[in-house]
Amino acid sequence: MPEETTRVVVAKVGLDGHDRGAKIIARALRDAGMEVIYTGLHQTPDQIVETTIQEDANAIGVSILSGAHMTLVPRIIELLEENDAGDVVVFVGGTIPKDDIDKLKEAGVGEVFTPGTPTKKAVEYVQEAVSAS
Amino acid sequence: MNGNELTERLLSGDRRALARVISKIEDEDPQTPDIISELYQHTGAALSVGFTGPPGAGKSSIIAKLIELFREEDKKVGVVSVDPSSPFTKGAILGDRIRLVDHFLDKNVFIRSMGNRGHLGGLAGGSRLAGLAMEAYGTDVVIYETMGVGQGEVEVASAADTVVLCLQPGAGDAVQALKAGVMEIADIFCINKSDHPQANEAKAEVRSTLEIGHELDPDAPMPSIIMTRGDTGEGIEELKEKIEEHRASLEKSGELEKRQRASQREFVVSWAANKMQNKVQERLQRGDTKIMERVYKRELDPISASEKIFEEI
Ligand SMILES: Nc1nc2c(ncn2[C@@H]2O[C@H](COP(=O)(O)OP(=O)(O)O)[C@@H](O)[C@H]2O)c(=O)[nH]1
Ligand SMILES: [Mg+2]
Numbered sequence: 001m002p003e004e005t006t007r008v009v010v011a012k013v014g015l016d017g018h019d020r021g022a023k024i025i026a027r028a029l030r031d032a033g034m035e036v037i038y039t040g041l042h043q044t045p046d047q048i049v050e051t052t053i054q055e056d057a058n059a060i061g062v063s064i065l066s067g068a069h070m071t072l073v074p075r076i077i078e079l080l081e082e083n084d085a086g087d088v089v090v091f092v093g094g095t096i097p098k099d100d101i102d103k104l105k106e107a108g109v110g111e112v113f114t115p116g117t118p119t120k121k122a123v124e125y126v127q128e129a130v131s132a133s
Numbered sequence: 134m135n136g137n138e139l140t141e142r143l144l145s146g147d148r149r150a151l152a153r154v155i156s157k158i159e160d161e162d163p164q165t166p167d168i169i170s171e172l173y174q175h176t177g178a179a180l181s182v183g184f185t186g187p188p189g190a191g192k193s194s195i196i197a198k199l200i201e202l203f204r205e206e207d208k209k210v211g212v213v214s215v216d217p218s219s220p221f222t223k224g225a226i227l228g229d230r231i232r233l234v235d236h237f238l239d240k241n242v243f244i245r246s247m248g249n250r251g252h253l254g255g256l257a258g259g260s261r262l263a264g265l266a267m268e269a270y271g272t273d274v275v276i277y278e279t280m281g282v283g284q285g286e287v288e289v290a291s292a293a294d295t296v297v298l299c300l301q302p303g304a305g306d307a308v309q310a311l312k313a314g315v316m317e318i319a320d321i322f323c324i325n326k327s328d329h330p331q332a333n334e335a336k337a338e339v340r341s342t343l344e345i346g347h348e349l350d351p352d353a354p355m356p357s358i359i360m361t362r363g364d365t366g367e368g369i370e371e372l373k374e375k376i377e378e379h380r381a382s383l384e385k386s387g388e389l390e391k392r393q394r395a396s397q398r399e400f401v402v403s404w405a406a407n408k409m410q411n412k413v414q415e416r417l418q419r420g421d422t423k424i425m426e427r428v429y430k431r432e433l434d435p436i437s438a439s440e441k442i443f444e445e446i
Contacts, residue, residue: 004160005223005250030224035248040231047237051230054243056152084149 006034006130007057011043014066021093021115022063028119029061029126045072049079052088058130059089061122069096069104077108089129091122136164140171143270148243151270155245158259158266169262172269177393179211179268182376183293185255185279185286185315190299191325192278193232194363195372200236202373203274209241211267214278215257218248225249229278232363243267255279255286261400264292290318291396294389295379297321297372302335316342320356320379323372327360336360354382412446413439 010026012019019041026036037055039047052060062073073092080088092104093113101112111125139157142150154172157165182199184192193214200210214229225248236242245263252258256279264275279289290296298319322343324336339358347355357375361368383389417425424441427433 004156005248007156026226030219030226031222033222033224035218035225035227035246037230037246038226038228039237040234043234047234050237051244053149054152055246056156 006059006126007037007055008034008059008061008126009037009039009048009052009055009057010061010063011039011048011051012041012063013043013045013048013072014064014068015042016066017041018065019063021065022061024119025061025063025093025122028123032123032127034126045075045079048076049083049085052080053083053085057088058133059091059126061126062090062092062094064092064094064096069094070100073104073109074107087133089126089133091125091129093117093122136167137171139164140168143172143266144175146271148240148270151243151266152245154266155259155263158262159247159250159257161258165262169265172266175269176265177268179273179275180377180380181264181275181277181293181295183277183279183289183296184299185289185296185319186281186299186323187301187304187309188281190281190301190304191361191363192281192299193229195297195299195323195325195361195369196276196278197232197235198363198366198369199276199373200233200242201366202370204236204239204241207241208273209271210236210243211264211270211272211275212242212244212278213247213256213260213263213267213275214244215247215249215255215260215280217280217282218250220251223248223250243270243272249280254288255281256288256292261292286315287318291392291399294383294392295320295376297323297376299323299325300335300339301326302329302331316346321372321375322356322358323361324358325361325363327362327368332360409446413442416442416446 008029010022012022026038029036037051037057039051048060077090080086089110091111092109095115096112104112110129113122139150139154143154154168157168184196186192196212203210216225216227216229218225227246227248229246230244233244247257247260249257256277260277264277267275277289277293279286296319298315302324322339324332336358343356359368359372359375361372424438428435428438
């Protein structure tokens with residue numbers, strides 16, 4: 001019997017039109033053998049969580065640049081919990097100030113990757129976090 | 134959660150249960166056969182449509198517009214979208230949702246993306262069972278989108294009652310489709326991107342190819358050719374009408390039952406064949422490789438060896 005395949009939703013929130021970061025992480029996760037559900041730009045927390053449920057994903061990677069992370073990301077976690085999906089691993093990539101990183105982690109984010117982090121680290125994180133959850 | 138509870142929740146319309154069941158199907162979880170045996174009696178009534186055609190032709194965009202029309206009639210819709218998995222890493226980027234974003238928050242639309250995970254035929258190994266699970270969950274319409282790469286993407290014809298082949302102008306698509314053998318399975322031809330300057334040419338090209346086929350086999354119905362725009366929705370109403378007409382004519386002529394029987398039969402054969410193949414692999418992996426040694430040394434020919442193994446299992 002084939003083992004469970006890890007499925008990750010990669011979503012870009014916020015108003016800016018750059019999804020290079022999201023595309024890079026999507027590729028890296030795919031190359032590590034995962035199935036990446038890529039949903040494109042300007043996603044809202046509701047859209048991300050509903051996608052995660054229907055796709056039965058194990059993790060969500062949120063790419064964010066625009067500074068609204070302190071409202072958008074905790075909202076994703078809240079919605080996951082409301083939908084009985086609190087076990088989904090959430091990680092964030094983007095320009096996030098140091099103070100906010102701690103706050104996001106307190107809110108339930110597994111890890112935050114700031115620009116310059118090697119993608120390999122993010123991939124390893126997802127592998128470990130998913131197998132632990 | 135055990136299989137029973139899952140199926141009960143799925144049948145009551147719980148989308149999380151449906152999502153879990155589809156994962157079990159995809160992962161070939163040992164609970165799958167029991168789950169399917171519970172769900173099967175609740176299937177068979179939905180309208181099923183398959184979209185095939187090369188990547189970029191506009192399949193996902195058209196599906197998005199078509200869903201809109203079905204939703205106006207308050208029909209519940211399920212979508213199974215397949216993209217290719219990497220043969221090297223087994224990973225995949227599943228991007229069909231990008232075009233379906235307008236339907237993400239509609240509780241009456243359920244979308245599932247799948248990697249083909251090495252399965253041949255244009256769909257994923259679990260696509261048809263996923264479609265069944267969606268039906269049991271309560272969708273009135275099930276839409277399949279194939280990977281759209283390479284040859285022999287014909288499995289969709291047995292998964293769906295109506296197959297739409299989507300082509301785009303200027304790409305020589307018709308000729309390619311003909312070569313790949315997908316033209317024969319199409320019930321409706323859709324020339325998408327009708328805003329393209331070569332759209333009429335493409336239509337003429339498809340028509341003449343179909344006319345040749347019609348001359349060779351005059352009894353077979355001539356498929357409709359429809360011009361559409363996936364981005365604006367132009368022509369999609371006509372497409373929907375043709376899909377429904379096709380389904381109605383299949384029903385009337387008794388062809389629908391014939392097709393469904395053939396498809397169920399094919400499914401049973403391929404499931405059994407797959408199981409058999411796994412058994413043979415297992416048999417060869419299990420310690421005793423003497424028989425293969427004899428083949429390697431040319432003491433025994435490969436056909437006799439497989440006959441022997443086949444008899445054993
Ligand atoms: N100009 C034009 N572009 C279209 C039309 N339909 C779809 N597209 C675009 O074609 C590209 C591929 O569409 P998509 O639906 O993803 O194709 P698929 O790979 O067959 O599913 C997207 O950028 C669409 O916006 C159309 O009718 N006209
Ligand atoms: Mg597509």
